[in-house]
Amino acid sequence: MSFDYNVLVINPSDQKPIGACDHEQSFERYVCDFNDFRTLHYAGNTVLNMRAPINGSDAVRMWIRGEEVKQDDPVYGWSLVRDSNRLDAVNSTDQFYKIVFNKPVRLVVPLIEVSYLTQQGYCIKCSAMGVLNDFKVAASGSFMKVTQQAKLAQKGLKWILTSRCAFYPTFVCPLKSFVGKKLGIQLTDTDIANAVTTALTQMQAVQQAQASVQTSFGGNMDPLEMIKDIQYVTAQVATDDPTTIQVAALITTFNGTSVPLSFQMMVNT
């Protein structure tokens, strides 16, 4: 178990995407226009009305000083109105709305918070990436834990991408020292693939040593968190960018499931 990143994009057990983002924007702060006392402006940039387009009017919720205010509230009721003056859209078809109080609201600087769903291109939650692989909150309220294949993938990438040791330089992965080297002169794609294969083989050996010790102490390593085989490692120059190397690897666990690893690295040409 680990609390770090879930680096897998596809869940190996059900082949579904991991961490797809719902693009929910939570408790964005808004202020009320001090001329008409009705139109809301994004507090972070009061030139704007809504920060982002609304994806589904039913999901819009508003709070004033922590108290939820429904659309039909007799005093603080509000409506969504098309904001046709907004021009900075990601796609020309994106439609912006603004939230407008039905009656003037003359509270002195009230804390207005709005939650809503937006589209991927505007999503702050996933930084428009579409997926969340950072800390996620489980239904219980605590952080979700990364286990089994997801943990193995995380550990493998950590081993490859971050492991350096001045005292045992042969027992870690030199990949970080490759960044920025000239491809074809100081470095080849085969060097990268070999470094990744060596690192994964070392990780496999360490896991097997750990497993033999842990068994005698009554503990057991999860077979889904252990490398059984390294199926392949490839490193290829990206077709659209000669400074990007696409690295992919496939490892199998002791349960027989496959765990894909992939990342890109930049080199000089």
Ligand SMILES: [Zn+2]
């Ligand atoms: Zn998102």
